[in-house]
Amino acid sequence: MGLTxxxxxxxxxxxxxxxxxxxxxxxxxxxRIAGVEVDLVVDDGPVRVLVExxxxxxxxxGGAACAVDHRKRHRLARAASALVQSGISRVRVDVVxxxxxxxxxxxxxxxxxxxx
Numbered sequence: 001m002g003l004t005x006x007x008x009x010x011x012x013x014x015x016x017x018x019x020x021x022x023x024x025x026x027x028x029x030x031x032r033i034a035g036v037e038v039d040l041v042v043d044d045g046p047v048r049v050l051v052e053x054x055x056x057x058x059x060x061x062g063g064a065a066c067a068v069d070h071r072k073r074h075r076l077a078r079a080a081s082a083l084v085q086s087g088i089s090r091v092r093v094d095v096v097x098x099x100x101x102x103x104x105x106x107x108x109x110x111x112x113x114x115x116x
Contacts (some may be wrong), residue, residue: 011055012039015096018107024049034082036075040096047090050079052113054100068095068113077114 016026027097031038033050040051052068073093082090090113093114 004077007055007057008053010052011098014098014105015051015053016040018096019044019051019109022109033079036079036081038076044092045091048083048088050076050083050091050093052076052093052095053098054095055100057100063096073114080114 002069002112012029016029019040019042020026020045024044027041027043027048029040031041033041038050039053042049042051052072055069076093080093083091092112095113096112097106
């Protein structure tokens, strides 16, 4: 695995730990749902959350939050819809961003990036 892949996996582990600190319970990492790879699946109380993790070491293209385009949101919506059809009634899609800088990492959660 190259440096980019290693950083991506480290970002996923950091995001998972961050969500655990906020009270979420991890259910899986790199899970395929309806043909879509979802970085993390967690339970946040009664809600099943599909989490896209974006890590960026440079901010000159808008940072990690700008990396989730409409195509990715559409694929995540398809995965969420498949979970609802399977009987899971409360599903949400979040993004966890990890922006690296010389001062460390800025980790943020953006809730509900896909509307019904």
